[in-house]
Amino acid sequence: MTKTLVGGGLAAAFVVLLTLGPLAVVALWAEAGAGLGAGDWAAIRFTLWQAVLSAVISVALAIPVARALARRSFPGRGVLVLLLGAPFIVPVIVAVLGLLAVFGRTGLVSQGLGALGLDPLSIYGLHGVVLAHVFFNLPLATRLILQEWLAIPAERFRLAATLGMGPWDVFRQLEWPMLRAVVPGVAMLIFLICTTSFAVALTLGGGPRATTIELAIYQAFLFEFDLGKAAVLATIQFAVTGAAAALAAWVAVPAAMGAGLDRPLQRWDAARGPARVLDAGWIGLAALFLLVPLSMIVIRGVPQLLGLPVQVFEAAGRSVVVAVASAVLVLCLALPLASAAQALRGTRAVAAGVMESVGYLSIAASPLVIGTGLFIVLFPLADPAALALPVTIAVNAAMSLPFALRAILPELAVVEAQYGRTADALGMTGWARLRWLVLPRLRRPLGFSAGLAAALSMGDLGVIALFADSENATLPLQLYRLMAAYRTEDAAGAALLLLALSLVLFWALDRGGRMHAAV
Amino acid sequence: MLRFEGVEVRQGSHRLAADFEVGGAGVTAVIGPSGAGKSTLLSVIAGFVAAASGRVFWADADLTPLSPGQRPVSVVFQDNNLFPHLDARANVALGVAPNLRLSDAQWARVDAVLARVGLDGKETRKPAALSGGEQSRVALARALVRDRRLVLLDEPFAALGPALKGEMLDLVRGTLVADGKTVLLVTHDPGDARRVAERTILVADGRAHAPMGTGHLLDNPPPALAAYLA
Numbered sequence: 068m069t070k071t072l073v074g075g076g077l078a079a080a081f082v083v084l085l086t087l088g089p090l091a092v093v094a095l096w097a098e099a100g101a102g103l104g105a106g107d108w109a110a111i112r113f114t115l116w117q118a119v120l121s122a123v124i125s126v127a128l129a130i131p132v133a134r135a136l137a138r139r140s141f142p143g144r145g146v147l148v149l150l151l152g153a154p155f156i157v158p159v160i161v162a163v164l165g166l167l168a169v170f171g172r173t174g175l176v177s178q179g180l181g182a183l184g185l186d187p188l189s190i191y192g193l194h195g196v197v198l199a200h201v202f203f204n205l206p207l208a209t210r211l212i213l214q215e216w217l218a219i220p221a222e223r224f225r226l227a228a229t230l231g232m233g234p235w236d237v238f239r240q241l242e243w244p245m246l247r248a249v250v251p252g253v254a255m256l257i258f259l260i261c262t263t264s265f266a267v268a269l270t271l272g273g274g275p276r277a278t279t280i281e282l283a284i285y286q287a288f289l290f291e292f293d294l295g296k297a298a299v300l301a302t303i304q305f306a307v308t309g310a311a312a313a314l315a316a317w318v319a320v321p322a323a324m325g326a327g328l329d330r331p332l333q334r335w336d337a338a339r340g341p342a343r344v345l346d347a348g349w350i351g352l353a354a355l356f357l358l359v360p361l362s363m364i365v366i367r368g369v370p371q372l373l374g375l376p377v378q379v380f381e382a383a384g385r386s387v388v389v390a391v392a393s394a395v396l397v398l399c400l401a402l403p404l405a406s407a408a409q410a411l412r413g414t415r416a417v418a419a420g421v422m423e424s425v426g427y428l429s430i431a432a433s434p435l436v437i438g439t440g441l442f443i444v445l446f447p448l449a450d451p452a453a454l455a456l457p458v459t460i461a462v463n464a465a466m467s468l469p470f471a472l473r474a475i476l477p478e479l480a481v482v483e484a485q486y487g488r489t490a491d492a493l494g495m496t497g498w499a500r501l502r503w504l505v506l507p508r509l510r511r512p513l514g515f516s517a518g519l520a521a522a523l524s525m526g527d528l529g530v531i532a533l534f535a536d537s538e539n540a541t542l543p544l545q546l547y548r549l550m551a552a553y554r555t556e557d558a559a560g561a562a563l564l565l566l567a568l569s570l571v572l573f574w575a576l577d578r579g580g581r582m583h584a585a586v
Numbered sequence: 587m588l589r590f591e592g593v594e595v596r597q598g599s600h601r602l603a604a605d606f607e608v609g610g611a612g613v614t615a616v617i618g619p620s621g622a623g624k625s626t627l628l629s630v631i632a633g634f635v636a637a638a639s640g641r642v643f644w645a646d647a648d649l650t651p652l653s654p655g656q657r658p659v660s661v662v663f664q665d666n667n668l669f670p671h672l673d674a675r676a677n678v679a680l681g682v683a684p685n686l687r688l689s690d691a692q693w694a695r696v697d698a699v700l701a702r703v704g705l706d707g708k709e710t711r712k713p714a715a716l717s718g719g720e721q722s723r724v725a726l727a728r729a730l731v732r733d734r735r736l737v738l739l740d741e742p743f744a745a746l747g748p749a750l751k752g753e754m755l756d757l758v759r760g761t762l763v764a765d766g767k768t769v770l771l772v773t774h775d776p777g778d779a780r781r782v783a784e785r786t787i788l789v790a791d792g793r794a795h796a797p798m799g800t801g802h803l804l805d806n807p808p809p810a811l812a813a814y815l816a
Contacts, residue, residue: 485666488634490684494655499685507671 070497075407078400079425085465086428089440090305096298096443103299109275110283111303117193117279118261118311121200122254128201129208129253130246132353135346136209137216147354148213151206156519156573157361157566158526159266160543163199164550164562165360166190168367170198175359195271196279200264204257206357211256215249216242234342255315262308263433266528270547280304281435288533294443301439305432312431361566368563375560382545383564386525389460389541390572393524394517396464401426401471401516406505409479426472429465437462438530455534459541462530467520474512474519482508514580522573526565542568588631588736588768590794593640595623595630602626602789605640606796613758613769614797615783617776619814622789624772628738631770632661644736655684660729662742667725668713674700674724675709681728699731700724702761719750723757730761737762739771755782776804776815790814 136148154162169175170190177187190198219241227237268279278286280300287297404426411419429437441458442451482505490504506513528543535544542565549558590604602623608614616624629635631642633654642649649657660681668677679688679696688696700709703723713721722743729737739758743751759782762769770787773779779786785797790810807815 486669488632488654488661489663489667489669491634491654492632492659492661493680493684494653495680495684496655503672503676503680503684503686504669507669 071403071406071410074403075410075422078403079407079422082400082404082425082428082465082468085461086432086437089437089444090432092440092443093298093301093305093436096295097302103303106275106278107280107283107300107303110278110280110300111307113193113272113277114262114279114281114304114307117196117200117277118258120193120197121204121261122257124197125201125204125208125257126212126250126254128205128353129212130250131345131349132205132209133212133216134242135349136213139343139346139350141350147350148210150354150357151210151213153361154203154206154357156522156526156569158528158543158569159199159203159264160270160528160546160550161364161526161562161566161569162202162360163267163270164546164558165364166195166199166202168363169360170195175363191271191273192277196267196277199267199271200257200261202356202360203264204260205353207260208253208257209353211253212246212249215245219245252315252318255311255318259308259311259315259430262311263304263435265433265435265532266543266547269528269532270550280307281433284435284439285532288439288442294439294446297439298443301436305436308433308436309431364559364562364566367559368566371556371560372563375557375564378540379542379545379549379557379561379564382540382542383568385456385539386542386565387568387572389456389463390521390525390568392460393463393467394521394572394576396460397467397471397520398513398517400464400468401475402505402509402513404468405472405475405479408476409483412480423472423476427469430469434462434466434527434529435533437465438533441530442533451534452536452539455531455536455539456541458534459527459531460524463524463527464520466527467516467523470519471516474516475509478509478512479505510580512580514577517580518573518576521576522569525569525572587643587645588770589643589646591641591643593630593637593642595626595635596638597626597635600626601792602630602794603792604630604794606787606794608768608770608785608787608797611766611768612763612785613771613783615779615786615800616770616772616789616794617774617779617786617814618789618811620774623792623794624774624789625740627787627789627794628661628740628770628772631657631736632659632738633657657736658734659736659738660732660734661738661740662722662725662729664741664744667728667742668721670713673710673712674705674716674720674727677713677724678727678731681732696727696731699727703727703730703757718746719754722746722754726754726757726761729767730765735767737767737769739769741772741774744774751778752781758782780804 136144167174167190170188171177172187172189174188174190180187189195223241224237227241232240262279263281265279265281265285268277268282269285272278272282280303284297284300284304287293287300404422408419408422411422438458441462445451445454445458486504486508490500495504526543527541528547531541531544532547535541540548542561546558546561546565549561587610588608590606593604595602600621600623604627616627618624626635630637631649633649633652637650644658647658654661668674669680672680675693675696676686678700679686679693682688682692682696697709700706703726705720705723705727708716708720713724716724725742743754746754755778758769758771771778771783779800783800786800786803787797788795788803788808788811803811804815
């Protein structure tokens with residue numbers, strides 16, 4: 068018990084230092100900094116506006132897609148639902164490249180328009196940023212809403228059928244109450260995610276009319292090296308995400324890791340006719356929207372893979388190291404935090420709550436803000452470039468921690484409820500309990516958490532952009548540099564490599580947790 | 587010798603008082619209506635539930651300050667006694683060393699005990715590959731191999747059919763009791779008590795009563811027991 072608490076305390080201290088520490092630094096420096104210029108206000112407005120649009124559009128499109136998936140069963144439905152989870156582990160910059168290949172100036176759609184004698188699309192600016200955010204969050208929203216849809220008891224739909232309710236009555240009596248409860252939370256979550264998506268703004272935004280606060284922070288570093296201004300912006304960014312996170316917590320965001328999406332409901336109100344066509348249309352459009360950009364990455368990348376410059380492979384090596392280290396670190400933080408929270412739960416509920424909330428701190432702190440604070444602290448002490456990889460590992464681990472805790476905590480509670488007394492009676496404490504009870508029983512959530520952390524870290528383009536020089540770029544940063552230098556072919560190859568590495572890392576670690584999984 | 591001294595447990599609106607001794611080796615049954623506190627009584631002995639007042643002694647040593655793992659007690663629950671990721675051998679070995687670091691001699695003892703409960707040749711099976719009765723045997727083997735004199739059986743055979751249950755109760759006598767252990771058996775079936783228990787503790791009306799001869803108690807039931815048996 069004492070050892071558990073000490074371990075949890077140490078992990079909590081590390082996380083607090085890593086998240087709140089830089090925030091404090093940033094806030095202190097901001098006082099010394101200058102006031103806000105017109106450009107900064109524009110960045111604040113743009114950040115909020117694009118996040119609102121992204122959230123509203125994602126949710127609005129997710130509702131019909133989720134409904135279609137909830138009430139139709141067709142071959143490939145399982146694969147599609149699985150694919151809805153994919154954008155989460157696809158690196159942002161890879162997805163952006165895929166979207167460019169479809170919606171960009173020379174992309175598929177523009178080529179089609181050109182053949183009709185129309186002007187090509189321009190993806191840069193507000194609509195590009197929103198498009199990318201919808202690409203990432205439409206699947207997330209669909210999964211969350213689908214989960215709630217399937218949670219409506221089947222008996223209610225049977226009852227509706229015996230009462231002769233039509234689609235509209237079913238919607239009013241059964242579906243609308245569910246949507247009203249779940250949609251605000253989902254929208255809030257997406258809004259929160261979109262206020263801190265640096266890589267999208269970096270690649271598709273920019274200029275006076277499409278700069279987010281985070282992008283402005285980056286530019287304050289890169290172009291002006293104005294740490295005071297960066298600190299002011301970082302403080303504002305924190306205020307925005309902190310407020311959004313508080314709001315999201317208040318409207319109760321549904322848990323993201325829902326199981327049991329594999330059984331469509333049998334529905335009698337939408338058995339035939341237009342509803343069928345409509346559902347097929349929504350499912351088809353959603354599948355195309357997800358699959359075509361990712362397929363373009365593969366199609367354009369394959370021919371380039373072997374001819375990639377050696378720097379790309381070096382960067383890939385660094386990224387794998389960062390990803391694996393970050394996955395290990397996240398487990399070293401999540402397991403002690405979860406164990407301590409679990410141990411405290413019975414007797415000291417408040418302390419358990421604090422322990423748990425520490426793990427979720429990083430939701431409110433964007434990586435760029437943490438990076439700014441760390442940079443200000445570390446810059447006088449050491450060469451930031453030399454610290455680029457360790458800092459990236461630590462920050463990435465902190466960012467994955469909420470997901471890891473969400474996966475581990477409920478499972479740990481189940482293990483303790485089922486086997487805790489037997490283990491207590493046998494005197495299994497400390498290492499023996501961890502080795503012979505907790506680790507074997509938690510293989511699945513641990514493997515999943517490690518896989519998720521590795522994939523997120525593999526694709527992360529955030530802190531590394533502040534710290535790295537040309538010597539120690541990770542693969543996403545290297546890919547961004549190739550894109551910025553218009554080396555399109557190398558970029559296509561590097562994107563495929565990055566995508567493949569992210570998916571393989573996730574698959575291998577997640578699979579490792581499932582293989583020989585204890586019965 | 588197990589002794590309750592002015593023990594009183596409060597769980598929500600439920601209360602349970604106990605103030606008696608349970609003499610030496612053999613089986614003492616604990617019977618009574620559901621929800622009367624049979625399992626609570628065992629939980630107090632095992633250390634899972636703290637008494638609001640009073641003390642529990644074993645051989646004149648106060649158990650109250652000890653954690654469950656430190657008490658001279660083995661427990662077999664109704665379910666979840668076995669860890670599903672460990673084979674029968676490892677599950678029993680946990681009773682020797684919770685870190686599973688056993689000497690060769692200790693492993694030999696584990697195997698001998700498994701053979702004694704009739705699991706020869708099934709040592710490397712995981713619980714999922716064992717029948718319900720075999721799982722109960724593994725749990726008994728663990729209680730047998732442990733160096734603890736007091737064994738608490740909390741309806742461990744409730745999920746088994748009547749024939750198998752009888753077999754298990756006989757195994758309890760033939761192994762645990764034969765080794766000189768003191769066994770407390772919670773059951774809701776008076777037949778179980780008649781079959782194996784010399785003495786029986788009646789738990790009813792917020793009180794665990796002092797043990798009486800099983801036959802005598804069941805043949806001349808006090809009103810609370812009579813209502814339950816009817």
